[in-house]
Amino acid sequence: MRNLLLTLCFDGAAYHGWQIQPNALTVQEVLQNALYKVLQETPSLKGCSRTDAGVHARMFCVSFQTQRQIPCGRLLCAVNHFLPPDVAVTACREVPEAFHARFSCKGKQYVYQIWNAPVRSPFLRNRALHYWYPLDEAKLNAAAGYYVGAHDFTSFCTQDGRKMGSFVRTVTQAQVQREGDLVTFTVAADGFLYNMVRILTGTLLYVAQGKLAPQEIPKIFAARKRSFAGPTAPPQGLYLNRVDYEEAQLHA
Amino acid sequence: MRNLLLTLCFDGAAYHGWQIQPNALTVQEVLQNALYKVLQETPSLKGCSRTDAGVHARMFCVSFQTQRQIPCGRLLCAVNHFLPPDVAVTACREVPEAFHARFSCKGKQYVYQIWNAPVRSPFLRNRALHYWYPLDEAKLNAAAGYYVGAHDFTSFCTQDGRKMGSFVRTVTQAQVQREGDLVTFTVAADGFLYNMVRILTGTLLYVAQGKLAPQEIPKIFAARKRSFAGPTAPPQGLYLNRVDYEEAQLHA
Structure with a gap:
């Protein structure tokens, strides 16, 4: 075979x-x-x-x-x-x-795209979240920094009744960058829970709205309750960007 | 009013x-x-x-x-x-x-996008021409250089029976650039004839295919015959990118 x-x-x-x-x-x-x-x-x-x-x-x-x-x-x-x-x-x-x-698979990288301008972009419909309130990418980046490391991501996961193992994942990258009106959140980890990137993004938007300070992110981890995190951001901004394998597994 | x-x-x-x-x-x-x-x-x-x-x-x-x-x-x-x-x-x-x-309007800038890779891009369907044969952007840029200046663009125009005035237009910019697999032809002029950018692009693709040398472009101008230029490139790669007005015309 x-x-x-x-x-x-x-x-x-x-x-x-x-x-x-x-x-x-x-x-x-x-x-x-x-x-x-x-x-x-x-x-x-x-x-x-x-x-x-x-x-x-x-x-x-x-x-x-x-x-x-x-x-x-x-x-x-x-x-x-x-x-x-x-x-x-x-x-x-x-x-x-x-x-x-x-x-x-030993890890993946996702990208979440936000079109941050007063008027929608016809070229990014279904390809980015349109968010018109101005985003402070430095503040979001400070919040994203708290995601990096090995944490219990129970609060950042939708539980749908399926039996799950450990909720601990190791995030190796979590960065927010702006290029013109496009704000991009990039996150890499050894694995992701159900809806995890969308909830991580929704929580960054909570920070943008002043509902949460960046330094409160650790409290959300500690609570281990979905209700402590922000909402699940809509799907159209999310891209699976990279899938990583050990070179050794790819060769006979 | x-x-x-x-x-x-x-x-x-x-x-x-x-x-x-x-x-x-x-x-x-x-x-x-x-x-x-x-x-x-x-x-x-x-x-x-x-x-x-x-x-x-x-x-x-x-x-x-x-x-x-x-x-x-x-x-x-x-x-x-x-x-x-x-x-x-x-x-x-x-x-x-x-x-x-x-x-x-005193001028416009158009961009023509070519996805130059063996496999199509799902994100650029209807947004770029997919051209899989490798393009030499330096050679195309040399050809595009001949477009710059005031020329009679009769050879680069589809005549559809409408009465037209002069076929002379002044091209102020004509450049080919590559960013990864995306090749972009940018052209600015004081005005454009019917299908002009698509025929300018099709002629660059003729150059890419070796059917024409860059230095033969002036002969196409001189011929003043549509049949001397390359084919009309398909519409999906074309973007009207900028429209220019005199500041004075915009203010009372």
Whole structure:
């Protein structure tokens, strides 16, 4: 069996996230359909993470096993031919049999984009949160600094009844930057809980609104209660930006 | 009568250009409808130029006369409320009675975006030309240099039977730049002929394909025949980027 790793890029506006579901269109479904046309089989796809409806990916990784011998370069072109224009495969490679797009992942980076201007941007509809009240990126950056490190992120997680393990995650980067009217929050960690980046962002917006001082972030960690953090920011500003694997796991 | 100048920004993917027409949706139509809801009248709108179906504008100017006394700031908010999300008014100001968005215009700048990578970008569908053969931006820039100056652009114009005046235009800027996989052609002039930027771009792509050397551009000018230039590049890469007026014309 060959184990293949596909790297995708998608505009999530039209999709109900990655994971296949009966009543809504998902990225997994369109990829599965495109792969079926190329391989004449339906491999079991392992995505690097779930994504929410409307969330985008500049990089998303999927692994699957197949006995078909089509070379990686040809598979990439053929699958892209059958995918809709808002999804593309940017890379395809063979990986060791033990590789799994989700379980082998050692970290991810997300970006949350905020269009911070009085008037909306037609080019960023469905691609950024439009927030018209002026944001002080230095203040938000000070708050984001408290996210860095190993913390219990229970307060920054939506619990949906699924059984979860530890709520401790290690954030290695959390930065707010401005480029003109576009404010970007970049966060990297060894793993993310359900809705975590959107709640981290909503909490930064609470800080912007003066409902919270940056130095109160540690209290939210300590409380371990969702109600202490800010709201869940809407999905359209969120991008899965990078997925990291150990080099050793990618090579036989 | 007040004479008002609106500055717009629009994603042209869903529109058949600016100018109103019976059987297709245009930007003028949606703006007219939004203005009607706010003003309860249908003013005669003067656009700074026609645009082709699928062409975008980071800046587009429209002037019109009205007797309504609604302040500019409120008009802007109210019109944006009634416009679809792919069109926005970014500014509104009062201008002297003699001002006309098209006739007062002293120059414009266009940008043509090319996504130059083997795989398409889901985020640039309808927003850039996807061109997978590697482009040498230095060579294209050398060719673009020949566009600068006052020339007869007959060869770079689609003639559609409308009576036209002089074909001489003065190009003040023509540059090709690369940022990662995005190649951008920026061109500014005192005026543009029908399809001119798209044909200038198509001719640069001819140069890229080796069908033409940069130093052969002057021969195309001299020929004054459309068939000597390259093809008309598709509309989705084109953006009206800036519209210039004399400061004196904007003030009473």
